[in-house]
Amino acid sequence: MSTPAVTASANAREAGSVRTVLRWAVPVAVLLLVVPWIVPPYTAILLTYGLVMAIGALGFNLLLGYTGLLSFGHSAYFGVGAYVVALMVKYLGVGSMELFLFGAIIGSVIVTAVFGWVCVRYTRIFFSILTLALSQVLWSLAFKFFWVTGGTDGLRVPTPSLLVGLVTGQGDKTDFMSHAYYHYVLVVFFAAVALMWVIVNSPFGKALQAIRDNETRAEFVGVQIWRYRFVAFLVSGVFTGLAGALWVPLNGLTTPDIIHWSFSGEIVFMTVLGGFRSFAGPIVGAVVFNYLKTYAVGYTVYWQLLLGAVLVALVLSLPTGIVGTAGRLAARWKKVS
Numbered sequence: 001m002s003t004p005a006v007t008a009s010a011n012a013r014e015a016g017s018v019r020t021v022l023r024w025a026v027p028v029a030v031l032l033l034v035v036p037w038i039v040p041p042y043t044a045i046l047l048t049y050g051l052v053m054a055i056g057a058l059g060f061n062l063l064l065g066y067t068g069l070l071s072f073g074h075s076a077y078f079g080v081g082a083y084v085v086a087l088m089v090k091y092l093g094v095g096s097m098e099l100f101l102f103g104a105i106i107g108s109v110i111v112t113a114v115f116g117w118v119c120v121r122y123t124r125i126f127f128s129i130l131t132l133a134l135s136q137v138l139w140s141l142a143f144k145f146f147w148v149t150g151g152t153d154g155l156r157v158p159t160p161s162l163l164v165g166l167v168t169g170q171g172d173k174t175d176f177m178s179h180a181y182y183h184y185v186l187v188v189f190f191a192a193v194a195l196m197w198v199i200v201n202s203p204f205g206k207a208l209q210a211i212r213d214n215e216t217r218a219e220f221v222g223v224q225i226w227r228y229r230f231v232a233f234l235v236s237g238v239f240t241g242l243a244g245a246l247w248v249p250l251n252g253l254t255t256p257d258i259i260h261w262s263f264s265g266e267i268v269f270m271t272v273l274g275g276f277r278s279f280a281g282p283i284v285g286a287v288v289f290n291y292l293k294t295y296a297v298g299y300t301v302y303w304q305l306l307l308g309a310v311l312v313a314l315v316l317s318l319p320t321g322i323v324g325t326a327g328r329l330a331a332r333w334k335k336v337s
Helices: 004-038 041-064 074-092 097-119 124-144 173-200 203-213 215-220 225-251 261-274 281-299 303-317 321-336
Strands: none
Touching: 004 041, 004 173, 041 074, 041 173, 041 225, 041 261, 041 281, 074 097, 074 124, 074 225, 074 261, 097 124, 097 225, 124 261, 173 203, 173 225, 203 215, 203 225, 215 225, 261 281, 261 303, 261 321, 281 303, 281 321
8 A cells, every 4th residue: 555655756756757758848849830930841841751650650669669569560550541541532532631530540440450359369479470461461452452542553642621621732732731731740749649648658558568568467466468458559550540641641642552561660660760668769760760761762772772771870879769879878968967
């Protein structure tokens, strides 16, 4: 039974943690809000891509960093979100971003629930292989049913309307994407980060971490392993599907490539690059990876070789990720000073 002193100490630590988060989060949020007015449009659009991928990486890290499950199939949920948007445009004539997001969430819930029911019964390499195999099944369907999905030609998605039609994309698309759509994505990003922060710091999130650290002990104290993993899998897939829905209007086209296992590898790499043991790691990793990939593509036709070499060097030199290494350096500097 906890004593008043222990409870007060825990509350003080929690309050200190919240203050630390706010001290970093508020300046970053203000900086992100003014980005379109201080950088060129192209740079703002690249950052939009990074924020979209950060939402997907946050969802992925709920499995890897907090539940201890490595998925190689998250491209499937990203692709579901993107294809739901594209199919809503093609067959229903929908142009509202809010309806796109709603449809993508419903589609992601359905697909993730089916996949999760199969996958979370297993752990370690069996879980990873199952997620990879199921995502490849979905990729094959998108590739073969070309009369529905467009096959390798893909499906085009025009510029959507925002805020229930109050903001439209008529006029200069670059200006729209670098300002109106950027801020729209930013608001969704803030909401996703806040929601994920609540989830991982809730009793549910603590139970996931207990499962990750010691499954046997967690089960002994009454944690229902399968149910917690299934819910985590579902939430993770929905976050990634939401990212796919935000990505496709920005890209203007969706193809089966985004469901391929190699795209799942990119999501894994983003998370590891930033640091999967920290909350902010996937966010930083997604943004950095996006810029590295973009500039590597523009620099040489051998961009995959260049990007691979840079990323391997970064991972080897920063084994705890960018955020983990920065935290260690800050702690060392604090001790010295």
